[in-house]
Amino acid sequence: MVLFNKPFGVLCQFSGKGKNLSNYIDIKNIYPAGRLDKDSEGLVLLTDDGKLQHQISHPKFDKEKTYLLQVEGKITDKAITQLCQGITLKDGRTKPAKASVIQQPDWLWHRNPPIRIRQNIPTSWIELKITEGKNRQVRRMSAHVGFPTLRLIRIGIGKFQLKQLKLGDYERI
Template sequence: MSELILLNKPYGVICQFSDHPLHPTLKSCVPIAGVYPAGRLDTDSEGLLLLTGDGELQHRIADPRWKQPKTYWVQVEGRPREEQLQALRDGVDLGDFITQPAEVRLLPEAPALWERKPPVRFRKTVPDAWLEIIISEGKNRQVRRMTAKVGLPTLRLVRVAIGPWRLDDLQPGMLRSIEVSLADLPRPRHAKPAAPAAAGKPREPAAAKAAASAAPRFRFAKK
């Protein structure tokens, strides 16, 4: 069994442990030596980020060939029309690539989330709505680019699930530790097993480990 850390990454935190001149880093909320992100989440996005010290587990989660579905709640500017939602479902031509088909639905009401700091800037004359978008890719700023392309700019983006792991009641900056067996991970029908990481450890600069061990205390969510 391997340890998997579920973090609710706050808005404005950059997904790295090494110091950054403009943004707080993961060491501000994950002072655990030897764990590294399995995938990334944009600095201006919030929600679920997975971390582990097991290189093979990190690879299985982060490698796009395993196609772990990622679920986002996305606040967009404007009132979505059905043709805009269908365009997201069909795949969007972003110029450098065409996105794979996505699962998209209009949420009937705004989800019960924590208050973002800083708050989202609204235009009083323009309505907004919340979408649930599930993709199996994870290219740079993909969801934001998708919604912008169909005329629905993203105001707020929260990742609530990666594969079988969900954010649930984790608040920003909080962690939950669980044990995971590689044998229990979902095996997509068309995915080919990839070789485990060479050294059995995630790829991260050695300085990150030292930085993480010196970070302040943190809060674990109640199981």
């Protein structure tokens, strides 16, 4: 098993145009267990065990994934409650999430390129835990409650945590 801290702008695959996993990881015959989109950062698990890959990535196993979101606007209690109750998206209702407002983490690396900043619009940080993994689900959930995601960082998948893994680095476990 390999834990990787994926930078912004990196494709979660080993081939294709642009930066991808092969620019960072030189291990043969491993594959991502679940994906992060190009615009997201943080923890990606990779394995050569197909059964384990399936258990990590398939929604039926309810593997909890933890994200930090920087959203546009000052998040409201109402929005947090909606996230915790589940959201109806175009492809169906999400399971209830665990959501809470947090302070910007002091350990967080600078993103390149930085997020867009609007002088008159504040931002907020949320910790969000979900057990599903629909396409761009977290971004769609935050937008649905009126707070578009500016930055999304996955810090945990089940018992696996990003911890102090530096951006662009990986660790075999």
